Amino acid sequence: MTDSQNNTILHAQQLHKHYRMGSEDLHVLRGVDVSVKHGEWLCILGASGSGKSTLLHLLGGLDTPSEGGVTFNGEDLFSYSAAKRDRFRNAHVGFVFQFYHLLPELNVLENTIISGMVGRSMLGGFGARASMRQRGSELLESLGLGERLKHRPKQLSGGERQRVAIARALINQPDVLLADEPTGNLDRDTGQRILDLLQGLHKDGQTMVMVTHDATVADRADRVLKLERGRLVHD
Amino acid sequence: MYKLLLTFRYLRRKLIPVFALLAVTLCTAMVIIVISIMGGFLDLVKNAGRTVMGDVSCYSGLGGFPHYDELITAIEDLPEAEAATPIIIAYGLLKLPGDVIKGVQVYGIEPDSYAKVTAYRDILYWTRDTLKTPDPLGGRLYASVAEIYKDHDPVEAAATLTPPWKAVESRPAIATGLEVSPYNVRMPDGTYRFSPSIIGRALTLTVLPVTSKGAALEPATDQFIVVNEFNSGVYDVDAQRVFIPFDIAQKMMVMDAATRVDPDNPTKILGSIPARATEVHIKAANGVSPVELLAAVQVMYDKFSQQHEDMPPQPFMSISTWQQRQAKFLSAVENEKSLMTVLFGIISIVAVVMIGVIFYMIVLEKTRDIGILRAIGASRAGVASIFLSFGAVIGTLGAAFGTTIACLIVMNINEIHAWLGDTFGIVIWDRSVYFFDRIPSQVNTHEVIVIVIVAIVASILGALLPAIKAARVDPIESLRYE
Incomplete structure (x- = not known):
């Protein structure tokens, strides 16, 4: 194994993805090859409908490819059993979505630590409850949400919601943060602050893959790839 | 653990589960009330037989039969008979x-x-x-x-x-x-x-x-x-x-x-006419069932009637348990009770379907949450179990509320009935129709336990299809739109 391969955390090879829309077959990804290195911030730029979200879901093991494969630290994600892939998503990946996707019935702190609960058994969950709450509070505090722990998502602004979503993605200290248009639903200033936050995380060593249609957002990344008609084009 | 958290949060924050809870509560209460009163009625009939009749009785008609005192002596000699x-x-x-x-x-x-x-x-x-x-x-x-x-x-x-x-x-x-x-x-x-x-x-x-x-x-x-x-x-x-x-x-x-x-020639005596009785009632000895006593008396009576030729042979002398004498009435009540149970069974199936529909609605409404949970690593089984335990919680709470309501109603049924009569002039329990002056107000613990278990199982069953539907939710599809 070469050094460069050793440093690769995620590697996608000849990824194809078809969707059926009625009688129509949509060939969304047409042979994507991409590698993500440890500590790297990779940005994938693409117009809406270019398949960038699909690529992100495949990299995170949330969706399965029609052809091709994804390796995580050299292991083929899609040779995992469904249960193991669930555990993989929980332990190694943090998803951040454009529409935040918080659970409306839970408060800010609960929304943050739910990822930690999902990974634990009933007993383990009860045992680790205090430490999870502690860690969740600290994390939220560091994201400027220390006063908002007991609030519900609907009581928060868009930027605050996205910060809770980022806290949720970070709670299990994932190897890779996968962000899908994290600023797409925010005004310019708020979006900038979220990007500052992500940049700070990156500086601390967080590996990140972000997809966006916004070239100014992409400027902050280490490396930018363009997704056009289902294929990656180097910038 | 997240399953428990979500189960209780979904329960507390939404109005729909309250309807499911209400359905289970009402069904449980209804079945317990009907079974208790019908069952209590049956018990009353049985006990009423005991207060005014012997366990077994012999009778041949209003004309009566002779040698009753000898018959009683012979009966009391049986080990199965007490008196x-x-x-x-x-x-x-x-x-x-x-x-x-x-x-x-x-x-x-x-x-x-x-x-x-x-x-x-x-x-x-x-x-x-x-x-x-x-x-x-x-x-x-x-x-x-x-x-x-x-x-x-x-x-x-x-x-x-x-x-x-x-x-x-x-x-x-x-x-x-x-x-x-x-x-x-x-x-x-x-x-x-x-x-x-x-x-x-x-x-x-x-x-x-x-x-x-x-x-x-x-x-x-x-x-x-x-x-x-x-x-x-x-x-x-x-x-x-x-x-x-x-x-x-x-x-x-x-x-x-x-x-x-x-x-x-009134001074010329031709013979004697023995005294007569119309019935002889017998009480069984301790630990002897009326049926066992009946068998013993029937065997004994066959010999007895052969010794006394003026005694009517069976079946002109009818020997039967009190239950047999009340058979028509008892079986009518038993039939009514089973009919009611069937009817309420059907109503309960309706309740299961209702719970299913309500849960299905909850699952539809929660599709996006299910997608989020799947994205952060929850398994299909984990997602399904949220809705199954949701069903179990609703079943348990509904059964508990239903049992409480039913017990309160059954135990105070006579007071409620009196109040209805006083306030609105409604008299449902007519003493001359139902034979007894009080509505039975006993709750049978065994029956209640069975009904409670059925209610919980039915609620879980009702939640089963929606839970499977939840497990099948495609996280990609559910996360696509706001």
Whole structure:
């Protein structure tokens, strides 16, 4: 194994993805090859409908490819059993979505630590409850949400919601943060602050893959790839 | 753990689960109330049989049969039998104060042995305790009876069927059902008012004797002193029956022993006619079931009737358990109970479908949450179990609420019924139709446990399809849009 391969955390090879829309077959990804290195911030730029979200879901093991494969630290994600892939998503990946996707019935702190609960058994969950709450509070505090722990998502602004979503993605200290248009639903200033936050995380060593249609957002990344008609084009 | 958290959060934050909860609560309550009251009714019928009948009885018709005392001796020799008593049953007219005439069923009993075979002593209304009870109307009503009985025990008077008072001690006594006197008024709460009581009064009873061949003789009339009244709880019995001493009944009905003489020469004795009784009631020995006793008596009677050729053979002498004598009525109630159970079973299926629909709606509404949970690593089974435990929680809570409501209603059913009657004039439980003066108000623990388990299982079943649907949610599809 070469050094460069050793440093690769995620590697996608000849990824194809078809969707059926009625009688129509949509060939969304047409042979994507991409590698993500440890500590790297990779940005994938693409117009809406270019398949960038699909690529992100495949990299995170949330969706399965029609052809091709994804390796995580050299292991083929899609040779995992469904249960193991669930555990993989929980332990190694943090998803951040454009529409935040918080659970409306839970408060800010609960929304943050739910990822930690999902990974634990009933007993383990009860045992680790205090430490999870502690860690969740600290994390939220560091994201400027220390006063908002007991609030519900609907009581928060868009930027605050996205910060809770980022806290949720970070709670299990994932190897890779996968962000899908994290600023797409925010005004310019708020979006900038979220990007500052992500940049700070990156500086601390967080590996990140972000997809966006916004070239100014992409400027902050280490490396930018363009997704056009289902294929990656180097910038 | 997240499953528990979400289960309880979904339960607390939404209105829809409340409807599911309500459905389970109402179904559980409904089934428990119906089963308890129908079952209690059945038990009442059974127990009522015990208070006024022996476990097994022999009867051949109103004409009666001879050699009853020998039969009783033979029965009491059986190890299966504890005691036996002869009864004379006749129909008569009772003249009450104010010239009120009532048709009554006359029971000629030997009070001593009758009390051993039935619960005769326990159903007597007037006891020393009754007379000590504070009078609801300030001493005016019970006072007259208490005055009559100031030196005597009303139970003893009934237990010997002898008037305890000097002036009338030679007269025969009578104990009447509490509903026989039109001057006894039942209050909605089940107590009685007496305006006035007939205790100590003389009543005239007329009966029509029949020969063993069924021919009617001259009516016989006698005066009886009322020594007590009884409340068996069975309306028909309390409204129609009177107890008089066996020997008096025998004489009035011309069933006593006599000598047969030549009509042309009254001094010439042709033979003797043995005394007759119309029924013999038997109580089973401890630990012996009525059915076992019945078998023993039937075998014994076959020999007995061969020894006495004037005794009717079976089946002209009918020997049966009290349950067989009440069979038509008992089976009607049993049928009604099973019919009700089936009906409510169908209603419960409707409830399961309703829970299914409600849960399906919840799953549809929560599709995005399911996608989020899947994205952060929740398994399909984990997502399904949220909805299954949701069903279990709703089932458990619904069953608990339903049981509580049902118990409160069943245990206070008579009060509720009285209140309905007082306030709205609604009388559902007519004593003359349902035989008993009180609506049964017992809750059977075993039945409740079964119903509760069924309610919980049904709720989980109702949640099963929606849970499977939840497990199948495609996270990509559900996360695509806001």
